[in-house]
Amino acid sequence: MANVRLIARLDVKGPNLIKGVHLEGLRVIGDPQEYARRYYEQGADELIYIDIVASLYGRNNLTDIVRHAARDVFVPMTVGGGIRSSDDVRDLLRVGADKVAINTAVVKRPELITEVSRRFGSQCMVLSIEAKSRGDGRWEVYTDCGRERSGLDAVEWARRGIELGAGEILLTSIDREGTRKGFDAELTRAVASAVSVPVIASGGYGEPRHLAEVVSAGADAIAVADALHYNRTTVPQLREAAQAQNIPVRAV
C-alpha cells in the first residue's frame, strides 16, 4: 500500500484562517501564513487552502495568500475557492499552487474539468466534492460552501468527474466537518470504490482511531483542519498515531 498523505487543510476568508462547523458559524483563527509555515515545519505532506466564501461573492483572493505561502512552504499546495475558468487556474499555478480544487464552478459547468485537465494535466485538477447524507445510503453534492443543493449524487458525480479528467478527489463530509466525530467512512468507501484516482478524506477528525477507520474505507490521504489549528494535535502526533495503527506514512 502506498503511503497515506497527512494533509493540513486551511480554510480562509479574506485574509484570515477560519474554522466553522458543518462549513458554517465561522470563527477567525489567525494568519494563514503563520499556520502554513508551522505545518510545513512539522512535516505535513501537503497543504490545502480553500477560500470558503469566494464562490458566494464571485471573487478570488487566494493569489496573495498562495504567493506568500510559496516563499516558505516546499511541499505541494492545493488551492480552491472561487475558481471559474482555466485562466483562474493558470494564475494560481503561477504563484505557486500545484493543484486546484474546484466544486461550484464544475457543478455548473462540468466541461471545466476537461479544460483544466487538458491544459495543465489531470494531476492538477482536483474535484472537490462537498457532500451531505440523504439518509438513504446516498449523499448529495452541495455547492457554494455547503449552502446550495445540487441534486447530484456524490458517487455518480465522482465517477463522472473522473471521466471528464479529474485526477484526484477532495471529499468533504458536511455532516462531519468540524464535529470531531470522525470522517464519514461510508461516504469515503462509496466514492473510493467507485473511482480509480486518489481520494482525500476531509471533515471530522477527532481522535487517532478515526485515521484507521477512514483509511480502511479507502482514503489515500487525510485532511485535518481544526484539530491542528486549535493545537489538539500536531502533524508529528498524527504521523505517530498512523504508524501505531500500521497505516503507512512517510518517515520524517
Place this chain on the structure above:
Amino acid sequence: MSKARVTVVDYGTGNLFSVQRALDHCGADVKMSSKTDDIVAADRLVLPGVGAFADGMKGLRDRGLIEPLLQFAATERPMLGVCLGMQMLATTSEEFGQHQGLGLIPGRVRQVPTQAVNGEPNKIPHIGWSEISPASGGTWKETMLENTTAGTPVYLVHSFHLIPDDPAHLLADCGYGGHRVTAAVRSGAIVGAQFHPEKSGKEGLKMLTAFLRL
C-alpha cells in the same frame, strides 16, 4: 563565496515559481529564461514542467529551444530535468500517442502500471510520497542525490515514467503496487527527476543544494 548561478528554462508551461523559489531558498542566483544565448551559456540548467508530454515538447519547439538544449547538454555542465522536464529527456513518449523527445537519455516514457502485482488496481495518477532507492546498486555520488540517504521519501505526481534503454542510466526508483517505478535517471552530467525536489520538503531542498554545488 559568490552564489551558484542557475538558469531555469521558461517555455510557457508548468509552475516555474515553485522551482525558482526553492532554488532561491537554497542560495542560488536564479535566472528564468527562454533565450537561446542564456541557455547555451548557463552554468547549470533546470528544465521544469508539468502537464502533457506533447504540449511540453511543443512549448520547446515553438520557442526554438530544442537545439539550444542539445547544445547545452553537449557542454557536460550540470542539467536537471524535473517531472515532465525529466520525461522530455527521453527518446519517445507514449502519452496520448507517440511523440519524440530530446533523446538525451535513450529510453521510452510509458504509463505507470495500472495494476498492482497482486492484481488490485493501482491508483493513477500516482500521487504522494515514496521512498527512493539506488537502482541496481548504482551510486548516487557526484549527483544531486549524493547527500541523500537511500529510503528517503520524495513527492511524486505522475501517470507516466521514463524507462531508460540502458539500465545503467536508472539512478533511483521507488515501489508502486509491487512494481519498480523510475524516480530518477542519469547520463553523465544530465539528471532527470520524476519526483519534485522543490516540493519534497527539506530533503528535496538538500538535493537542490547538492545540484548547485556540482
